[in-house]
Every structure is written in C-alpha cells, then in structure tokens.
Amino acid sequence: MQVLSKIFTKQSTYVPLVAIVLGLLVGAIVMWLGGYDPIVAYGAMLDKIFGSTYDFGEAIRQVTPLIFTGLAVAFAFRAGLFNIGVEGQFITGMTAATWIGINLNLPWFIHMPLAVIVGGIAGALWAGIAGWLKASRGVNEVISTIMLNWIAYYFANFMVRVVMVEPGQNRTKDIQGTASASIDWLVTLMDNARVHWGTVVAILCSFVFYYVLWKTRQGYELRASGFNPDAAHYAGMNVKGSIVKAMMFSGGLAGLGGAFESLGVFKSMAVMNALPGYGFDGIAVSLLGGNNPFGIIFGGILFGFLSYGSTGMSFEADVPNEIIRIVIGAVIFFVAIHGIVKWFLKPFFRKRREDKKEAA
Amino acid sequence: MEHQPIVAELKGITKRFPGIVANDNISFQLRKGEIHALLGENGAGKSTLMNILFGLYQPDEGHIEINGEPVVIDGAGKAIELRIGMVHQHFKLVKPFTVAENIILGNEPTKGIEVDIKSANVRVRELSDQYGLKVDPRFRIEDITVGMQQRVEILKTLYRGADILIFDEPSAVLTVQEIDELMEILRALAREGKSIIIITHKLKEIMALADTCTVIRRGKVVGSVNVKESSERQLAELMVGRSVNFQVNKEKSKPGKAILELSGLTVQGEHGKAVVEDVTFQIRAGEIFGIAGVDGNGQTQLVEAITGMRKANSGSIKVNGKELFGASVRNVTEAGVSHIPEDRHKHGLVLDFTVSENMVLNNYYKEPYSRTGILNYKAIDDNASKLAQQFDVRMSSIHTEARQLSGGNQQKAIIARELTRDPELIIAVQPTRGLDVGAIEFVHKQLVEARNAGKAVLLVSFELEELYGLSDRLAVIYEGRIMGQMEADEKNEEQIGLMMAGNVMGDAQRHTV
Numbered sequence: 021m022q023v024l025s026k027i028f029t030k031q032s033t034y035v036p037l038v039a040i041v042l043g044l045l046v047g048a049i050v051m052w053l054g055g056y057d058p059i060v061a062y063g064a065m066l067d068k069i070f071g072s073t074y075d076f077g078e079a080i081r082q083v084t085p086l087i088f089t090g091l092a093v094a095f096a097f098r099a100g101l102f103n104i105g106v107e108g109q110f111i112t113g114m115t116a117a118t119w120i121g122i123n124l125n126l127p128w129f130i131h132m133p134l135a136v137i138v139g140g141i142a143g144a145l146w147a148g149i150a151g152w153l154k155a156s157r158g159v160n161e162v163i164s165t166i167m168l169n170w171i172a173y174y175f176a177n178f179m180v181r182v183v184m185v186e187p188g189q190n191r192t193k194d195i196q197g198t199a200s201a202s203i204d205w206l207v208t209l210m211d212n213a214r215v216h217w218g219t220v221v222a223i224l225c226s227f228v229f230y231y232v233l234w235k236t237r238q239g240y241e242l243r244a245s246g247f248n249p250d251a252a253h254y255a256g257m258n259v260k261g262s263i264v265k266a267m268m269f270s271g272g273l274a275g276l277g278g279a280f281e282s283l284g285v286f287k288s289m290a291v292m293n294a295l296p297g298y299g300f301d302g303i304a305v306s307l308l309g310g311n312n313p314f315g316i317i318f319g320g321i322l323f324g325f326l327s328y329g330s331t332g333m334s335f336e337a338d339v340p341n342e343i344i345r346i347v348i349g350a351v352i353f354f355v356a357i358h359g360i361v362k363w364f365l366k367p368f369f370r371k372r373r374e375d376k377k378e379a380a
Numbered sequence: 381m382e383h384q385p386i387v388a389e390l391k392g393i394t395k396r397f398p399g400i401v402a403n404d405n406i407s408f409q410l411r412k413g414e415i416h417a418l419l420g421e422n423g424a425g426k427s428t429l430m431n432i433l434f435g436l437y438q439p440d441e442g443h444i445e446i447n448g449e450p451v452v453i454d455g456a457g458k459a460i461e462l463r464i465g466m467v468h469q470h471f472k473l474v475k476p477f478t479v480a481e482n483i484i485l486g487n488e489p490t491k492g493i494e495v496d497i498k499s500a501n502v503r504v505r506e507l508s509d510q511y512g513l514k515v516d517p518r519f520r521i522e523d524i525t526v527g528m529q530q531r532v533e534i535l536k537t538l539y540r541g542a543d544i545l546i547f548d549e550p551s552a553v554l555t556v557q558e559i560d561e562l563m564e565i566l567r568a569l570a571r572e573g574k575s576i577i578i579i580t581h582k583l584k585e586i587m588a589l590a591d592t593c594t595v596i597r598r599g600k601v602v603g604s605v606n607v608k609e610s611s612e613r614q615l616a617e618l619m620v621g622r623s624v625n626f627q628v629n630k631e632k633s634k635p636g637k638a639i640l641e642l643s644g645l646t647v648q649g650e651h652g653k654a655v656v657e658d659v660t661f662q663i664r665a666g667e668i669f670g671i672a673g674v675d676g677n678g679q680t681q682l683v684e685a686i687t688g689m690r691k692a693n694s695g696s697i698k699v700n701g702k703e704l705f706g707a708s709v710r711n712v713t714e715a716g717v718s719h720i721p722e723d724r725h726k727h728g729l730v731l732d733f734t735v736s737e738n739m740v741l742n743n744y745y746k747e748p749y750s751r752t753g754i755l756n757y758k759a760i761d762d763n764a765s766k767l768a769q770q771f772d773v774r775m776s777s778i779h780t781e782a783r784q785l786s787g788g789n790q791q792k793a794i795i796a797r798e799l800t801r802d803p804e805l806i807i808a809v810q811p812t813r814g815l816d817v818g819a820i821e822f823v824h825k826q827l828v829e830a831r832n833a834g835k836a837v838l839l840v841s842f843e844l845e846e847l848y849g850l851s852d853r854l855a856v857i858y859e860g861r862i863m864g865q866m867e868a869d870e871k872n873e874e875q876i877g878l879m880m881a882g883n884v885m886g887d888a889q890r891h892t893v
Contacts, residue, residue, distance in 0.1 A: 237750040244741070247732040253689060254719070254727040255742040256710035 068332020077213025089302025105165025143275015216284025465537025
C-alpha cells in the first residue's frame with residue numbers, strides 16, 4: 021500500500037488535472053482569437069465522443085494503442101532509458117502479428133493469441149537490439165532506436181508491398197477470421213465500432229507493469245539501475261542485463277499494441293506513407309500519466325479522446341484541424357512544463373513543499 | 381576584535397519549517413575584518429541561518445542589520461547589493477566558460493555591444509593578485525582543479541564588491557594542501573578588511589583560522605566564544621551537548637586467521653598505466669588494517685578491484701581462502717565482504733529509493749526479503765526499522781526517500797546495512813567523511829566493535845588521525861604501490877609522512893612488522 025500511495029501523491033494527481041484545464045483554456049483563447057466559438061467547439065467535441073455508442077466505441081479504439089505505447093515509454097523510462105523506438109517496435113509487432121494472422125491456419129483460440137504473442141515478442145526483440153547495443157557497446161539508445169524506427173518502417177512496408185500484398189492494392193491480404201481480436205458481440209452492440217480485446221489487455225498490462233516494477237525482485241533491480249546505475253553496480257546487480265531486459269519489456273508492450281491494432285482494428289496492414297506516430301504519441305501519453313501505469317490509462321484516454329473528438333470539432337464547429345492540434349499541443353505543453361503548473365499551484369502546496377526541505 | 385565595528389547583525393531570527401524549528405531566536409554579530417566560524421552538527425540550522433542572511437529564505441521572526449541599518453534581504457540580488465557574497469559548497473560555475481567569463485557573468489563589462497573580455501581579464505587578474513588567489517582568468521573551468529574553482533567562486537563575490545563573505549563548508553571538497561591554501565586566502569581577505577563567516581563542523585580549521593566561533597545546537601545559539609581562549613574539546617562539547625571522546629578506546633587486537641590475502645594485485649588504469657601495482661598484504665580476523673596515502677594514489681582502484689567493481693589485471697585476491705580474482709560484485713558480497721563506499725551518493729545509496737529499500741540494497745534477493753522473485757515488503761520494512769533503531773538513523777519514517785536524510789544519517793544508514801550483513805571482511809573507505817564529531821565517534825565505535833567481534837576491517841582514509849586512532853596496522857600507498865607496513869602508532873608519523881610522499885620504507889623498520 022505504501023508504494024501505491026507513493027506513486028499517487030497528491031501533487032502527481034493535481035498537476036496533470038490543472039495542466040489539462042489550463043491547456044483547454046489556452047485552446048479556447050486560440051479559438052476565440054481565430055473567430056470560433058470555443059463553447060460550441062468543445063461541445064461538439066464532447067458530442068463526438070459521447071454522442072453515440074458507435075463513436076464512443078471508436079474513441080476507445082483510439083485510446084487503446086496509446087495506452088500500450090505510453091506504458092512502453094514509461095517502463096523504459098523507469099529503468100533510466102529513453103525509448104524513442106516505441107514507434108518502430110509497434111510497427112514490428114504489427115507486421116509480425118499480421119503475418120501470423122494471414123499465413124497460418126489454426127483454430128481461433130490458438131491463432132489469435134499466438135498472433136498477439138508473436139507481435140509482442142517481435143517488438144521485444146526489436147527493442148532488445150537497442151538494449152543490447154547500449155549494454156555491450158555503450159550506444160546511446162535514443163540514437164539507435166531512432167535509426168531502428170526507420171529500419172522497421174521500411175521493412176514493414178517491404179513486407180506489406182511484396183510479401184503479404186493483396187494483388188492490386190496498397191495493403192496486405194486480410195487476416196484470417198480466426199486471428200481477429202474483435203469482441204464480436206460488442207461490435208454488434210456498438211453499431212460496428214471496432215472494439216477489440218486489446219483494450220482489456222492494455223489495462224491488464226498496466227497492472228502487470230505495476231506488479232513487475234514494484235513487487236518483484238526484477239523490478240527492484242530495474243528501478244535501482246534506472247535511478248542510479250553506479251549504486252546498482254556497487255550492490256552487485258547486473259546493470260547491463262537490466263538494460264536489455266527493460267528495453268525488451270518496453271518493446272514487448274509496444275509490440276502488443278501493434279499486434280492488436282492490426283488484428284483488432286484494420287484486419288490487415290496498409291502501406292505507410294510516413295511513420296504512423298503511435299510511439300511518439302506514447303511519449304506524450306507517458307508524460308501525461310506521469311510515467312505511472314495507472315496514470316497512463318488516463319493519459320491515453322485524454323489524448324485519444326481529444327484526437328478522436330477533434331474530428332467533431334472540425335465537422336460541427338468548423339474549427340480547422342490546425343487549431344485543434346494547437347489545443348492538444350497546449351494540454352501536453354502544460355503537462356510537460358509541470359514546473360510552471362506547480363508554480364501556479366504553489367499557494368496550495370506551500371506547506372507540502374517546505375515539508376520536504378529538511379532544515380539544514 | 382571587540383573594538384571593530386559590527387558590519388552585520390542578525391537579531392532574534394526564527395525560521396520554522398513544518399515540524400521543525402530550524403532557527404530559534406538566533407542572534408549573531410559579525411565584526412569588520414574578523415573570521416567568524418559557525419559551528420554545529422549536521423542539521424543544526426547553520427545553513428538555514430546563512431541562507432537567511434543571503435536572502436534565500438525569509439525569517440519568520442527577527443530582523444537583520446547591515447552596518448547598523450535595518451534591511452530586508454528578499455533575494456540574492458539584494459544581498460549582493462548590500463555587498464554580501466556567498467561561496468556555496470557546490471559551485472555554481474559554467475564549465476565550458478573561462479574563469480573570467482564566469483566571474484563577469486551577469487555583470488559583463490561591454491564595449492559597444494560586445495563583451496569586453498580583455499578588460500575583464502585585466503580586472504580579474506588584478507583582483508586575483510590583490511588577494512593572492514593565483515587564478516589565471518583565461519583558463520576554462522573544466523580544466524582547473526576543484527581548489528581553483530573555489531577560488532573562482534571567491535573572485536566572483538569579490539568582483540561584485542562583497543565585503544561580507546559567507547563560506548558554506550569550504551573545505552569539504554578540498555585536498556589537504558588545498559585546505560592550507562584556502563586558509564591563507566581567508567586570512568589575506570580578513571587582513572584586507574573583509575568580514576568572513578565560515579560554516580563548518582571541522583574543529584581543527586576553526587582553531588587554526590577563526591577569531592570568533594558561534595555554536596548552534598538544534599536551532600539555538602548555545603554560545604559564542606573567542607577561539608583563542610577556547611579549545612577543541614570545549615567547542616566539541618558545546619556543539620554536541622555532551623563530552624566527546626576523541627580517543628577511540630580499544631584494547632590490543634587479538635588477530636586470528638587471515639581473512640583477506642592480496643598478492644601481486646595489479647590494476648591498469650584507462651591509459652594502460654598501472655594504478656595499483658603489485659600490492660601484497662593480508663588482514664587477519666579481529667584487526668583493523670589502515671591504508672594511508674594522499675587521495676588519488678590508487679586507493680579507489682584498489683578497493684574497487686577487491687570488491688569486484690573493477691577488473692584487476694593480475695594477482696590474487698583471497699577471502700577466507702577463496703580465490704576471488706575476476707569474481708563479480710555479487711560473488712564477492714556472497715563471500716562475506718561488506719563495503720562502505722567512498723561516495724555515498726554515487727555508490728552507497730539509491731537516493732530516490734526509500735530508506736527501507738536502501739537497507740536491502742545488496743541482499744534484497746535473499747530470503748526473507750524476496751521469495752521466488754517477489755519482494756516481501758513487510759520483511760524489508762521490519763529490517764529497516766530494526767537497523768534504524770539500532771544505529772540511531774534519524775528520519776521521519778523508513779519510507780522517506782534517502783535523499784531527504786542529512787549526510788550523517790545517510791552514512792549511518794549505509795554503515796548499518798553493511799555491518800549487519802554478518803560479513804567476514806569490512807571495507808570502509810572514508811567512513812566519516814563530512815560527519816560531525818558526534819557521528820564520527822559513533823562510526824569509530826561501530827568499526828572497533830566489529831573488529832572486537834572478530835571481523836577483519838580494511839580502512840582507507842585520508843585523515844591520519846583517524847588511521848592512528850583506529851588501525852592496528854598501517855600500510856602507506858603511493859602511486860598504486862605499498863611503500864611499507866607498520867604498527868599504527870603516532871611514533872611512526874614522520875616515517876609515514878615520508879612514505880606518503882613516495883619514499884620506500886627503510887630496511888630496519890621493515891623487519892619490525
């Protein structure tokens with residue numbers, strides 16, 4: 021329990037909330053300056069998200085990969101690593117799962133889980149390359165993962181265009197029905213919104229994340245290595261091994277996200293014209309959630325809902341897409357500069373803050 | 381000093397932090413041209429008081445007078461305006477900038493729109509010469525020694541016209557020679573009419589340097605004494621509030637079988653040069669073996685090689701007869717070696733972990749702290765509570781982050797962890813660095829008790845007195861080589877001094893061991 025209360029301090033809860041409000045306020049001012057009615061716009065956004073069961077299901081669909089990528093970024097971060105490569109690990113997981121989905125003929129209770137697991141393993145191995153490079157050669161993981169992103173991207177496009185292509189189209193063949201991760205009864209119930217098991221798995225992963233990092237011996241080592249690799253070395257921990265393990269766990273989460281995006285949503289994979297951005301959004305989500313596994317669920321919901329709701333804003337309140345991106349950007353900006361938000365909240369936290377400073 | 385005018389006076393200063401009164405109705409007078417020491421235990425409230433004088437904190441009660449005028453110091457800017465300067469313990473310098481660039485930062489002389497670096501260089505050199513600081517304004521900060529960086533900080537305050545200089549534990553980061561130089565500089569500054577406050581808990585420096593000493597205990601002034609009429613013992617008693625035993629009481633050692641046996645141990649540094657060369661010695665159960673030497677003569681590498689943190693190149697390391705050459709840190713730990721590391725922040729603790737988590741840093745994987753890969757927080761917490769009580773580690777709770785503890789309590793936590801793992805060999809590197817006399821006494825007692833309980837202790841220290849007081853036998857290390865071994869006795873002081881400077885022990889003494 022003490023660990024729970026430690027990662028859910030008052031401040032870590034209030035600061036993102038206030039940051040969100042400030043971000044929305046700035047967004048409102050921008051819209052107002054641009055001659056749009058922010059109230060109508062935000063109303064349209066809410067309506068777009070909660071207006072129909074279909075839209076609500078689709079909004080959840082939008083949230084799911086963000087939780088996976090957010091968790092992936094946060095896990096590496098907790099172990100002292102900045103995994104920019106979640107993007108590439110996501111794509112790798114997606115490609116591997118799609119391949120399994122298309123090419124194997126298995127009963128559904130094996131096929132779908134197998135495709136998902138292979139997707140996760142593919143992401144883990146992809147991230148493991150960067151981890152291994154760092155551990156054995158000291159290559160900075162930021163640089164290696166950025167490079168690996170591009171390799172994953174072009175490799176995935178090659179797989180889609182050449183190996184798995186649906187003749188005459190810019191995408192792969194459809195996956196077998198047995199590999200689908202859709203929750204069929206719920207899809208019917210929600211007017212064909214593409215809801216899938218990935219959402220459930222994502223939330224389970226938050227708990228696994230929490231359990232592994234704070235309850236297991238392995239997690240203790242990962243956190244120690246993340247906070248202070250020198251002390252971890254002094255204490256006889258295998259710091260290099262921790263780097264590889266943390267990267268693989270992180271990449272595995274990303275790979276799972278990618279697998280579900282293909283198996284649950286698109287049922288195939290299209291040629292990508294650019295990096296799709298799931299991984300980069302994951303960095304923002306991880307930040308929004310304060311690198312906390314449960315905070316990330318909320319961060320993912322916020323980010324996903326904002327981006328899904330934005331289509332409503334442009335459609336109904338006629339707010340151009342650029343302005344909507346400003347609103348989203350403003351929210352993340354305020355979370356990122358939480359120092360300023362804390363300053364804004366200072367009068368409320370003065371007591372706590374001084375509490376921490378031991379009289380010298 | 382009494383006839384000199386008062387340049388700064390703090391009257392009835394009270395500063396409260398939640399749960400603690402850091403300064404309780406403190407009054408303090410600083411006279412022109414004096415060196416005034418502010419003495420107190422770790423966490424007594426010295427730094428808080430000086431941060432109030434420098435404008436970083438506002439007092440809850442009381443006020444400040446500078447040259448007889450009541451003032452409100454609401455920030456460092458205001459303090460500088462009032463000609464108060466502060467040299468912090470951790471320097472605030474821009475590493476890639478030159479000395480002169482750092483000094484003028486925020487107050488640059490200009491020629492047109494350009495920074496006039498030439499006249500800055502000239503001005504800095506003038507100041508440096510005036511006070512004998514020997515600083516070349518054109519050097520880059522990253523290329524100069526810590527001692528010189530500190531002198532740059534001093535120049536910075538002088539450049540801004542400070543007449544009152546506050547030093548926060550200035551000697552903590554310096555080598556012995558640098559401390560001597562610093563003392564000369566401080567005396568020169570005082571002669572030039574600057575008034576100096578130094579925060580410290582080193583009694584020797586106060587005796588050597590200060591005119592007046594104000595002692596603070598638990599936020600209150602317990603006395604302000606004329607140093608010439610006082611003694612180290614009196615100051616120590618004022619500081620901790622009880623009589624302090626400087627001498628370590630220990631009986632003659634009764635050494636048992638050899639625990640640590642080093643032979644021909646050689647470690648190469650980054651440039652292929654041997655930093656530890658052909659080191660051979662043994663430590664027996666129930667004795668404290670001290671290693672004397674000036675900092676940077678291979679002590680760090682020697683300890684890292686024994687503990688498995690660094691790869692040795694050749695030789696043999698045996699603990700209890702078991703060869704540990706090339707063994708991992710974990711293997712060395714398992715063989716019964718405890719290590720109180722030199723740098724408690726870098727190696728000894730994970731500062732972001734709780735005290736409780738830190739207390740199992742090197743046995744977290746064992747029962748009962750974890751079972752089948754799952755941590756048992758109850759056992760971990762119980763262990764921490766027990767150790768904290770046994771070793772008097774003071775903190776608000778065992779779930780406090782290690783970062784929040786004072787240096788002395790951090791060190792006690794490490795010592796508690798390392799001594800209670802039931803080791804055969806305890807390696808203690810600078811175990812009392814930065815501690816006040818009360819804590820030092822405690823640590824020394826613990827090490828002697830461990831020795832009496834039949835442990836072998838390897839003590840590495842730069843303080844000769846500590847080595848004489850604790851060790852049963854001594855070795856001197858110079859440039860990675862052992863210059864000689866002998867009984868730890870002040871009678872050997874001259875000999876030891878010579879060896880620390882690189883002279884091999886004379887043949888006659890060699891046979892006495």
